[in-house]
Amino acid sequence: MSESVAATSAKKSWRGNGGVRGWYGRQSLVVRVVLGIVFAVLAVLLPYVGDVPVIGPQIITVGIDWPSALFNMSYYVLLALGLNVVVGFAGLLDLGYVGFFAVGAYTVALFTSPDSVLHTEWKWVAAIPVALAVTMVSGLILGWPTLRLRGDYLAIVTLGFAEIIRIFATSSETLRGDRGFSDLPHPPGDYSDGKAIFGVADATPYYWLGLAVIIVVIFAVRNLDRSRVGRSWLAIREDEEAAEIMGVRTIKYKLWAFAIGAFIGGLGGVMFAGQQGFMNSQTFQLQFSILVLAGVVMGGSGNIFGAILGGALISYIPDRLRGIEDPIWHTDLFGFRFAIFGAVIIAIMIFRPQGLIPSRRRAMELKDREKEVAPQ
Amino acid sequence: MLLELQDITLLYGRIQALHGISLTVNQGEIVALIGANGAGKSTTMRAISGLRPVAQGKIIFDGEDITKMRADLRVVRGVSQSPEGRGIFPGMTVRENLEMGAYTRRNRAEIDEDLDRAFTLFPRLKEREKQVGGTMSGGEQQMLAVGRALMSRPKLLLLDEPSMGLAPMLIQQIFDIIVEINQQGTTVLLVEQNAQQALSRAHRAYVLETGSIVKSGTGAELLHDPSVKDAYLGVA
Numbered sequence: 001m002s003e004s005v006a007a008t009s010a011k012k013s014w015r016g017n018g019g020v021r022g023w024y025g026r027q028s029l030v031v032r033v034v035l036g037i038v039f040a041v042l043a044v045l046l047p048y049v050g051d052v053p054v055i056g057p058q059i060i061t062v063g064i065d066w067p068s069a070l071f072n073m074s075y076y077v078l079l080a081l082g083l084n085v086v087v088g089f090a091g092l093l094d095l096g097y098v099g100f101f102a103v104g105a106y107t108v109a110l111f112t113s114p115d116s117v118l119h120t121e122w123k124w125v126a127a128i129p130v131a132l133a134v135t136m137v138s139g140l141i142l143g144w145p146t147l148r149l150r151g152d153y154l155a156i157v158t159l160g161f162a163e164i165i166r167i168f169a170t171s172s173e174t175l176r177g178d179r180g181f182s183d184l185p186h187p188p189g190d191y192s193d194g195k196a197i198f199g200v201a202d203a204t205p206y207y208w209l210g211l212a213v214i215i216v217v218i219f220a221v222r223n224l225d226r227s228r229v230g231r232s233w234l235a236i237r238e239d240e241e242a243a244e245i246m247g248v249r250t251i252k253y254k255l256w257a258f259a260i261g262a263f264i265g266g267l268g269g270v271m272f273a274g275q276q277g278f279m280n281s282q283t284f285q286l287q288f289s290i291l292v293l294a295g296v297v298m299g300g301s302g303n304i305f306g307a308i309l310g311g312a313l314i315s316y317i318p319d320r321l322r323g324i325e326d327p328i329w330h331t332d333l334f335g336f337r338f339a340i341f342g343a344v345i346i347a348i349m350i351f352r353p354q355g356l357i358p359s360r361r362r363a364m365e366l367k368d369r370e371k372e373v374a375p376q
Numbered sequence: 377m378l379l380e381l382q383d384i385t386l387l388y389g390r391i392q393a394l395h396g397i398s399l400t401v402n403q404g405e406i407v408a409l410i411g412a413n414g415a416g417k418s419t420t421m422r423a424i425s426g427l428r429p430v431a432q433g434k435i436i437f438d439g440e441d442i443t444k445m446r447a448d449l450r451v452v453r454g455v456s457q458s459p460e461g462r463g464i465f466p467g468m469t470v471r472e473n474l475e476m477g478a479y480t481r482r483n484r485a486e487i488d489e490d491l492d493r494a495f496t497l498f499p500r501l502k503e504r505e506k507q508v509g510g511t512m513s514g515g516e517q518q519m520l521a522v523g524r525a526l527m528s529r530p531k532l533l534l535l536d537e538p539s540m541g542l543a544p545m546l547i548q549q550i551f552d553i554i555v556e557i558n559q560q561g562t563t564v565l566l567v568e569q570n571a572q573q574a575l576s577r578a579h580r581a582y583v584l585e586t587g588s589i590v591k592s593g594t595g596a597e598l599l600h601d602p603s604v605k606d607a608y609l610g611v612a
Contacts, residue, residue, distance in 0.1 A: 234467070234468070242465060245463070
C-alpha cells in the first residue's frame with residue numbers, strides 16, 4: 001500500500017521535473033556528449049541489428065533487404081529534418097516539400113546522367129554543390145512571392161509548386177518524363193581490393209553516408225534554432241504580427257526558413273539520386289510531401305528528435321509490412337500500408353496529440369490557439 | 377513635434393478604413409484616440425507602426441518621413457506598439473517575452489537595466505518571470521505587453537486598448553503606470569474604449585468616427601463636451 005503511494009508520488013515528481021527531457025537537461029555536458037555518442041554508435045551498428053538474438057529478427061524488414069530499408073529511412077529523416085525547419089520552427093505550412101527533393105534529384109540527374117541533354121556526365125560529387133545551390137534558389141523563388149501569404153493560402157500555393165514540378169517533369173522532353181534518367185553515377189570510393197564502396201548490391205555504405213549527413217544537419221539545425229535566427233522563427237511562429245512590431249524582419253526570416261528547408265530537401269534528393277541510379281517523374285508523387293509532413297507532426301513538430309523519429313517511422317512502418325502475409329486474404333500486408341499507417345497516426349493523435357517527442361513550446365501554443373477558437 | 381499624420385487614408389481591399397486622418401503628438405505628451413468599435417482607432421495605430429501600408433498621406437516621425445518605411449526599421453527609430461489583443465508570445469516565458477521586446481538592441485547592460493525597470497514598474501512580472509505567457513491572466517498579459525513594448529526604449533509608445541478585458545481596479549492601476557511611464561520621459565499615444573479614463577489622463581485627445589477625426593481638444597475639454605459625454609461617456 002505505502003509502497004504504491006511512494007511509487008505514484010515518485011512518478012509524479014518524475015513528470016513534474018520534466019520527465020526524460022528534464023533529466024537530460026540536468027545532466028552535465030560530459031554525460032550529454034557520452035549519451036550522444038552512444039546513440040550515434042548504435043545508429044552506425046543498426047545494419048547488424050538482425051544478428052542480435054531474439055529481438056533482432058523482429059526489428060529487421062522481410063520483404064526488402066534491411067540495409068536498403070535503413071537507407072530509405074535515412075533520406076526520409078533528412079527530409080523530416082528539413083521540413084521541421086519550415087513547419088516546426090518557422091510555423092509555415094508547406095505541403096509541397098517534395099518539390100525541393102525533386103529539384104535536387106533532377107539537377108543531379110541533368111548533370112551526371114548520359115541520358116541528359118547537357119551531356120556533361122559529371123561525377124556525383126561534382127553535381128552536389130550545383131544541385132544544392134539550385135534547390136536553395138528554388139526555395140527563394142517560391143518563397144519571395146508566396147511568403148506574404150499566410151496559413152492555408154501558403155499551404156495551397158506550395159502544394160501547387162510540387163505538382164507543377166512533377167507535371168513539368170512528366171511532360172518536358174528535357175526532364176524525360178516516365179522514361180527518366182538511368183545510369184546515374186554512385187558516390188566515389190573503392191575498397192583496397194578495387195571494388196566500389198558504393199555499389200549496387202549492398203546499401204549499407206549509403207546508409208552510413210546518409211547517417212553522416214544527418215548528424216551534420218542535426219548540429220547545423222540545432223545551432224540555428226538556438227541563434228538569433230531561431231528566436232526570430234519562434235516569434236514569427238507564435239505571433240507573426242507581434243514579431244513584426246518587436247522589430248523582426250519577418251519576410252527575411254521566413255525566406256531563410258524556406259531556403260534552409262529547401263537546401264536540406266535538396267540534400268535528400270542528391271542522396272536519393274546517388275543511390276538509386278535511376279529516377280523518373282513518378283518518383284515525386286504528392287503523397288510523398290504529405291507523408292513527410294505526417295512524419296514531422298507525428299514525431300513532434302518543432303522538436304529535432306521528434307522529426308527524426310517521425311521521419312524514420314514513416315519509412316520503416318511500410319517497409320516492415322512488406323513481405324508479410326495477412327491471415328485473411330493472404331496478400332502482402334504492404335498493400336494495407338496506408339490503412340495501417342492511418343490507424344497508427346490516429347492512435348498517436350489521440351494519445352499524444354503533440355507528437356511522440358513534443359516541443360514544449362508548441363504544446364503551449366496549441367493550447368493558446370484552442371482558447372482563440374473556443375473562448376471561455 | 378514627435379509624430380505627425382498628414383491626411384492619411386488607408387484601404388482594406390476596396391473598403392476605405394481611414395478617410396484622411398491628420399493628427400499630431402508632441403514630445404512628452406499623452407494623446408488619446410477615442411471612438412466606437414470600427415471607428416478606425418486600431419487601424420490608425422497599425423498605420424503608424426507599419427503593419428498596414430497607407431494609401432495616401434504622410435507619416436512624419438521625429439522629423440523623418442516614415443510613410444513607406446518597413447515596420448522593423450520603425451522600431452529601431454523609436455516607435456513601439458503594444459498591440460490590440462496584447463500579442464503575447466504564448467510559448468515564451470515572461471522573461472523571454474521581455475527579451476523579445478529588446479530584439480533590435482545589442483547592448484546587454486542597457487537591456488538588463490530596462491529589464492529591471494520593467495520589473496519595478498510591474499512587480500507582478502518579476503514574480504512570474506519563468507511562467508509562460510499563454511498561462512497568464514488577462515491583466516498580467518496586459519502588463520507584459522506594455523512592459524515588452526518599453527523594452528525597445530521607444531521615443532513613442534503606442535498602446536492599443538490597454539484596459540481591454542481588465543477588472544476596474546486593474547484599469548486604474550494600468551493607467552497609473554501609463555502616467556508614470558510618461559513622466560519618466562516616454563511619449564504615449566493610446567487608443568481606448570474606456571473614454572472616461574483615457575480623457576482624464578491624457579493631455580490631448582482626438583475623437584474618431586468611421587475613419588475620420590470629428591473632434592479634438594485637451595482631455596479636460598473633451599471630458600466636458602456635451603456631445604462626447606453623450607456618445608462615449610455613457611451619461612446623458
